[in-house]
Amino acid sequence: MLRLKRFLLKDKDFLETDEGFFQVIGYVHPKDYIVCIPRYIKVNYGTYWFKSGFYYDRVLKRYGINDIISSDIINKYLIFDNNFDTYLPMININKIKKRYYTDDWASYSINKDLFKRFIEILEILTNKTSLPSYFFGITGSLLISLSNSIYSDIDIVIFGRRNTDKIKEVVLEENAMVKPLLFEIENEVAIYKSNLQTLKVIYNRKWYKCKFKGRYFSINPVKLDDEIKEKYGETKIKNISEIEIIATVKEIIENYFYPFRYSLKNVEILAGPFEKIEELTIYNSFYMDSLTTDDIIHVKGILRKIISKDKEYFDVAFGVREVKDQFLYIKSN
Incomplete structure (x- = not known):
């Protein structure tokens, strides 16, 4: 037996618009918008993907960080979000023709x-x-x-x-x-x-x-x-500058659900502002469950100030649009 029909959109659900199919990203969305990435777009040439009289093509053949950042199709849907202090791919809910729920x-x-x-x-x-x-x-x-x-x-x-x-x-x-x-x-x-x-x-x-x-x-x-605890607006993010660090993974905070988060210890700042960095946040699904406790990592990303309802702290974000030459290395495990 399947669960009762739901209406709350979640990570991995799909949306259909006149332009194609979009995959929902995460669980926190601005009012009247859904953060999502275009996956299949209508085209005027033959492909392997055909439905209801239309051909579709994949927006990306692979999902590396540079592939996502440099995609003209994805960039078409970018809107600046003050809460996250960055551009996010999203569409207005009025454009949604159909919702595809993963559990339905x-x-x-x-x-x-x-x-x-x-x-x-x-x-x-x-x-x-x-x-x-x-x-x-x-x-x-x-x-x-x-x-x-x-x-x-x-x-x-x-x-x-x-x-x-x-x-x-x-x-x-x-x-x-x-x-x-x-x-x-x-x-x-x-x-x-x-x-x-x-x-x-x-x-x-x-x-x-x-x-x-x-x-x-x-x-x-x-x-x-x-398991969905956070609502849009409860946490604000302020991007500060590029940063490069070596650190040890202290604890796994979130290894399954996007974005992935790890608390850090023994943080050595190689380049960038000297702040007390507490966490690493990863915004790329390739890295799901990729780190574990006591991994020594070398990361270049962006330093951010996180202001939540409970505390304020600094983290390093990897897989972001703002840093073109970012990297993540596991030095020891």
Whole structure:
């Protein structure tokens, strides 16, 4: 049985407009707007993605930091947000023609071949974890009925932190992870603003990139309703300047849900203002669950002052639009 129909938009949901399909980013949105990124846009040439008489093309072939920042299509939707002190991709709610909720997948017309494989994976995960099926969902092209049986992956959603922990344990036990070849990792060094040593470590931790019966699939954690604590406007951010630091990860604050946050200790400032830096925040989904306690990291990003209802502090943000030559290295783990 599926859960009751919801109306609150969450990370990984999709929106359809006259221009194409957009993926919702995060859980905090300004009034009358939804922070989202264009994923598939209508085009006047033939592609692998066809629906209701229209061809669509992917906005990005990959999601490296520079790819996102330099995309003319994404930049078209940028609006400056005073609360976050940056430009965010977003659309007005009046432009939304249809909402696709990740946990309402049974309501949509889904690719039968891929859906069959999804059900097979779902049965394994539910049997191994004893989790009911309503804690699972679908995102990506399969959710919006734009998938291609040959080229599309299966993007599975799991709701809730504890449930994600259970799925992670099963995936590691089943040895379902996909580990790319060395030359593939080498090709991604520039894309993800890192180095070979760091990417090797990260890929060894990417339990959520998997393969089943020749089909790639991913696990995408999304918050349950009662895990969404923050409302728009409760936290204000002030960008200060570029900064470069070496630090040790003290504690994992948020490793599953975007954006990812880690508390830091032993912070050494190599360049930039000398402030007491408490956290690292990562704004790129590639780095989900990529760091762990006691990792020594070398980061260039932007120094920010965070003003929340409980406290004020400084963090370093990586994966941001403001720093063109940013990087994140794991020096020791």
